[in-house]
Amino acid sequence: MESTVYYLGVSQSLFSAIFILFGKKLKLADIMLASWFFYLAALFVMNIVKQEVGYHGDLWPVSLILVIGFPISLFMYSKYITNDYKLFRRKDYLYHLPQIIVFIAVVFAYDSDITDIVSFGDYYNSLVGLKYTIGIFFHICLVFYTIGAFYNILKFRRQMGNSYSFASQTINLSWLMFVIIAFFLVFTFIIGVSAYHTANSLSNNVELFRSGALLAFVYLLSFFGLKQQQLISAEDSTVSLNIDAEFVESSSHRYKKSGLKELKAEEYLTSLVNYMNQSQAWKDPELTVAKLSEATNVPKYYISQVLNENLQKNFYTFVNEYRIECAKKMIVAPKYKDWSIVAISFECGFNSKAAFNNFFKKYTQMTPSEYKKSILDA
Numbered sequence: 431m432e433s434t435v436y437y438l439g440v441s442q443s444l445f446s447a448i449f450i451l452f453g454k455k456l457k458l459a460d461i462m463l464a465s466w467f468f469y470l471a472a473l474f475v476m477n478i479v480k481q482e483v484g485y486h487g488d489l490w491p492v493s494l495i496l497v498i499g500f501p502i503s504l505f506m507y508s509k510y511i512t513n514d515y516k517l518f519r520r521k522d523y524l525y526h527l528p529q530i531i532v533f534i535a536v537v538f539a540y541d542s543d544i545t546d547i548v549s550f551g552d553y554y555n556s557l558v559g560l561k562y563t564i565g566i567f568f569h570i571c572l573v574f575y576t577i578g579a580f581y582n583i584l585k586f587r588r589q590m591g592n593s594y595s596f597a598s599q600t601i602n603l604s605w606l607m608f609v610i611i612a613f614f615l616v617f618t619f620i621i622g623v624s625a626y627h628t629a630n631s632l633s634n635n636v637e638l639f640r641s642g643a644l645l646a647f648v649y650l651l652s653f654f655g656l657k658q659q660q661l662i663s664a665e666d667s668t669v670s671l672n673i674d675a676e677f678v679e680s681s682s683h684r685y686k687k688s689g690l691k692e693l694k695a696e697e698y699l700t701s702l703v704n705y706m707n708q709s710q711a712w713k714d715p716e717l718t719v720a721k722l723s724e725a726t727n728v729p730k731y732y733i734s735q736v737l738n739e740n741l742q743k744n745f746y747t748f749v750n751e752y753r754i755e756c757a758k759k760m761i762v763a764p765k766y767k768d769w770s771i772v773a774i775s776f777e778c779g780f781n782s783k784a785a786f787n788n789f790f791k792k793y794t795q796m797t798p799s800e801y802k803k804s805i806l807d808a
Contacts, residue, residue: 439474501575
């Protein structure tokens with residue numbers, strides 16, 4: 431049974447990593463995710479090696495050096511999937527410092543009398559103080575990087591309105607939030623089982639419990655991670671869908687170093703408005719700032735600035751106001767009297783009934799049905 435779990439873990443982890451690296455146009459975030467799968471594969475390989483030599487103890491120096499890379503990979507993936515960086519940032523190498531610290535601690539504790547895997551495991555398992563210290567250090571890193579990953583996603587969600595005209599499970603990264611929670615729970619379980627095993631000499635099935643939980647996580651990560659596409663970020667923009675009295679001032683402060691001149695901004699705005707009016711691009715339910723940039727030749731990092739400063743709107747509001755104006759006309763037009771509200775919302779570019787109803791109510795202070803009744807009864 432254990433062998434089956436180990437080999438399934440290796441095969442699924444390697445398959446996912448290779449599929450990511452060779453299955454589509456490679457982004458930095460894909461490399462982060464692939465590295466995570468390689469870490470997972472290496473952990474299963476270690477268990478296979480232990481089984482082959484008949485060693486039933488822990489090889490915790492190896493396993494902890496590997497698993498401390500898991501929360502780091504999670505954090506880095508959450509950062510790079512929400513920021514389409516062209517190059518890896520040098521300062522981000524510092525996030526791997528905990529892994530280097532653990533490696534150095536293990537190397538300094540090495541004994542020259544170690545001759546094989548069995549003596550290696552027995553020696554390091556006798557260093558109980560070092561084992562528990564590194565275990566606690568790993569759990570601190572687990573909490574720290576998990577919180578960091580949550581922060582990256584929440585930060586991106588605040589920026590979404592400047593890059594997307596729609597919402598979806600893929601765009602808002604709900605799946606990654608779920609994976610982060612699952613990740614934390616799985617590794618807290620593994621740590622708990624390992625600690626109990628050390629203190630109470632749990633049966634040899636402890637490795638089956640740990641590897642079984644890890645295999646379940648591999649399948650979960652594969653299912654969601656292989657479908658995720660690179661997301662668009664709005665270059666340090668933090669505008670939400672709600673516009674308050676301080677919007678213009680804060681927007682101007684945020685963009686004051688962008689280098690965009692006022693006359694050029696007006697030219698860009700005219701291009702954007704003319705294109706939207708003439709092409710009805712807003713009927714595309716998956717319209718993004720990148721698509722609009724490509725169609726108008728307005729740099730995407732300036733689109734948000736132009737809309738925020740000149741119209742006091744983010745991209746989401748800018749596009750969906752066109753959709754609502756279209757819907758308002760269709761709702762009361764005799765030509766569409768037999769159309770349902772849902773059909774009209776989809777025709778105007780919305781990708782869900784809930785998104786349409788919410789924005790319609792926010793924009794008109796009425797529901798679609800109330801609006802239709804108020805016009806027809808007038």
